[in-house]
Amino acid sequence: MSAAVMSRRDLQFLLFEWLDVVSLTGHPYFAEHSAETFNGLLEVCESLAADYFAPHNRLSDEHEPRIGEDGKVVLPDEVAAAVAAFAKADLIAAQFDESLGGMQLPLSVFQACMAWFQAANTATTGYLFLTIAAANLLQAHGSPKQVGEWVRPMLAGELFGTMCLSEPDAGSSLADVSTRAVRAEDGTYRVTGTKMWISAGDHELGNILHLVLARTGGPGVKGLSLVAVPKVLTDGRRNELALVGLNHKMGARGTTNTLLAFDGAVGHLIGEENRGLQYMFHMMNEARIGVGLVAAALGQAGYRKSLEYATVRMQGGATLVEHPDVRRMLLAQKSYVEGSSALVLRCAHLVDRQRTGEDTSLLLDILTPVAKSWPSQWCLEANSLAIQVHGGYGYSREFDVEQHYRDNRLNPIHEGTHGIQALDLLGRKVVMRDGAAFRAFTAAARQTLARAAELDEFAAPLGRLLERLERVTALITEPEHAAVGRANATAYLEAFGHVVLAWTWLDLVIAAHGKDGPFYDGKRAAARYFYRYELPAAHAKLDLLAGHDRTTLDLDPQSL
Structure with missing residues (x-):
């Protein structure tokens, strides 16, 4: 992967010269780290993204997931290899506590690392992104037994996570969720209903734990609980949930997107009944900032590639970059994508500062909707400008910038329009x-x-x-x-x-x-x-x- 995808120098500027993440190591929680460990991890992630993720970005776009004759989801082999390499490097666990086998890495540094993977192949990274978010939710709201049974396998890359909110007739209106969870005599729950638009909702990378928003009480959001439903039960039997179909998307095609039917599936309550939306917001808010990171990374990829193209493509006896209007389009992209990257890393740094004892919650709360929406809107515009810089070539599938645009178009939609x-x-x-x-x-x-x-x-x-x-x-x-x-x-x-x-x-x-x-x-x-x-x-x-x-x-x- 070339410098046209992501700038390590820019990430170093944001982390070390602007946010001064090294100062975090003065706190006991981050004391095992240093500028050397941070830089070393950035280099490892750049290399892994180049070797395992970037090479099949186009492949997974052209050969999107399909259901095989045996009813199982078929993905390119390269997806599993990339996910395994990510897990082997202990990157799923990087931001988690040492007690769970994690590195206790600052979130700001981890998000900078994730930018490499999102820019290289956002579709494959989606399986990991959702698993990390699910593990964070379970660590915060699950019981010690649930953390031991589910979080540890997630951090090892053996168990994957999803968030199941939307339904065919209840998209963003979660008060209309009709999926039900009924408590059984053994203390587990039986989940019945249909969930739609579930990213990473089925695959053969490993077992899957669905975090399902389901109704246990009365109407409205106050009657919703959060129930964990494994695809495969501990005795090896398939749970009572079925893959009804795959949704065929404009972009990010390599991440499965599913319609799932739960028919009395065995589930386990997370926390207390009727507090499901409160718990799910833990994952949703993390995902919203994560969506901003995805948008910024895809914007970065398009900007870097259009900049590289403009420096070599001749037009009117000069390279494209010598024309003022092309420089305008490049500068516009730069202002959108680098500003967005900074905003997302600032939000991650606010989480780090909470770890060190500061109360940054109010500022983080008000920045979260902006960190999701602004990069989604303006880094998509950057991708559009990257196509424009390429001219007619940008509108062809021989160049990557059209895929970056399609991949990024999802981000203004999901995790809240x-x-x-x-x-x-x-x-x-x-x-x-x-x-x-x-x-x-x-x-x-x-x-x-x-x-x-x-x-x-x-x-x-x-x-x-x-x-x-x-x-x-x-x-x-x-x-x-x-x-x-x-x-x-x-x-x-x-x-x-x-x-x-x-x-x-x-x-x-x-x-x-x-x-x-x-x-x-x-x-x-x-x-x-x-x-x-x-x-x-x-x-x-x-x-x-x-x-x-x-x-x-x-x-x-x-x-x-």
Whole structure:
């Protein structure tokens, strides 16, 4: 794999020069690590991604999963080899406690490592991504017996995980979940119902543990519990669940996506009854930040490949990169994908700081919907620009950039669409605890502004926009404007997200300040592009919000 897929130098800048992850090693939990171990692991992951994941990225796209004559899912052999190599390197366990055989690696470093695999082959990495998230949920909410029986095999690569939320008639509306779980005399549960869009829902890589949101109580989300349903029982029998079919996707084709039918399947309650959605949000919030990482990594892959192409492709007697409009498209990609990578790693670093005793929960809560949605939207745009840089070749399947676009198109949809993230941000996170999370964000942004005395070209416009965001937020969260605010929540999410990325870019420019060379010049150029070309759009969104625009709220659906 060439530098056209991911930049190790950029990851090192984010981890060591910006986030200063080495300082985490001063805390006992991370004390066994050092800059050398972090760099060594990054090198190992770069090599594994190049040797085991990148080579079959196109293969798994062209030969998507199918059901064989024996009813089993057929995947290319290279998928199993890649998953085994990842597990053999103890990477599934990397972020987990030593008591479980883990490395106690900072999440920020682990996410930087994962970026290599997501950029190389997001479809195969999906099996691992979901398993790690499931193991984290079980570690947090499972019983000691469940942790021993399930988490340890997951970390060894012997057991894989899924999250089963959606149903054919209940997509994002989890209050409508109809799958039921009934307690049996032996204390286990019998699960009956159908689950749809289950990523990694069936395969032969190993046994699978489905984390199923099922109804044990009354209507609404308060009647939902979380039940763990193994594909194969401990006695070797197939549980009463069936693969009904595989969904054929536009991208990320190598990850199975399934319709599953549970017909009295044996399940085991996680935690307490009727707290299932609370537990599942542990996995969902991790997955939302993970989706942001996937989007950023795929954006990085497309950017690197279009940059490489533009430096060698001749047009009009010059290379493409010598044309200003091509440089505009490359700089736009750079500002989106590098800003997104920084945002996701910042969120991971907030989790690390919680490990060291800081209370960063409010800031993490309000950044999570942005970390999911902003990279999903703008790194997809980066992939579109990567195609455009390639011209007609970009629209052909002979070049990778069209696949990166297709693979990335899923990310604005799953783990909550833009509209859902917008309602979460404006309807929950901004107003939670009387605005405490929102104030945590504005305080963090102002701390960055206070360190930017010599960078007024960035600090001044961000300072003005931050003040305006505060005024508009106060206005649209007044009770009399709540309905209009919800109708325009996506506009708020996009304005808020641009402010978050402007804050992130200012932070990165501060880390690069006083440092010379093309790498640091590139950071300043990308920040300048974002502030001059992209950030003004936030003002237009705030104008719409401040005017309490009712266009969508008052529209008669019959007019569509």
